Amino acid sequence: MSFSERVYRLCRAIPEGKVTTYKILAEKLGVRAYRAVGNALNRNPYAPEVPCHRVVGGDGSLVGFAHGLVKKRALLRKEGIRFRGFRIIELDKVLYRF
DNA sequence: TATTTGACCAAGA
DNA sequence: ATCTTGGCCAAAT
Numbered sequence: 001m002s003f004s005e006r007v008y009r010l011c012r013a014i015p016e017g018k019v020t021t022y023k024i025l026a027e028k029l030g031v032r033a034y035r036a037v038g039n040a041l042n043r044n045p046y047a048p049e050v051p052c053h054r055v056v057g058g059d060g061s062l063v064g065f066a067h068g069l070v071k072k073r074a075l076l077r078k079e080g081i082r083f084r085g086f087r088i089i090e091l092d093k094v095l096y097r098f
Numbered sequence: 099t100a101t102t103t104g105a106c107c108a109a110g111a
Numbered sequence: 112a113t114c115t116t117g118g119c120c121a122a123a124t
Contacts, residue, residue: 038105039103039105
């Protein structure tokens with residue numbers, strides 16, 4: 001089971017309308033490879049089965065998305081998440097901590 | 099085998 | 112609040 005596969009497995013557990021952060025995912029995997037988590041998601045081969053759009057930066061800002069941040073924000077908005085620019089409002093209320 | 103590349107993050111200025 | 116810097120580590124090159 002590779003590192004990337006473990007990342008994908010965790011991602012599947014994020015419920016609709018909630019988000020998590022790269023850091024939380026990494027910590028859940030017992031590592032500090034925050035960046036490696038992002039890397040794995042970037043090359044996510046299981047989209048959209050794995051909801052990688054529900055992973056954001058530690059401060060609630062959208063950091064990246066294979067198909068563009070605008071697309072990512074649109075998806076999250078559809079799930080009820082609100083934004084100010086590319087930053088989530090009230091992050092603590094929609095943050096999924098497992 | 100070695101180097102480079104990020105969808106990161108914490109701390110300092 | 113915003114910007115820069117240094118450290119992080121799996122994967123791709």
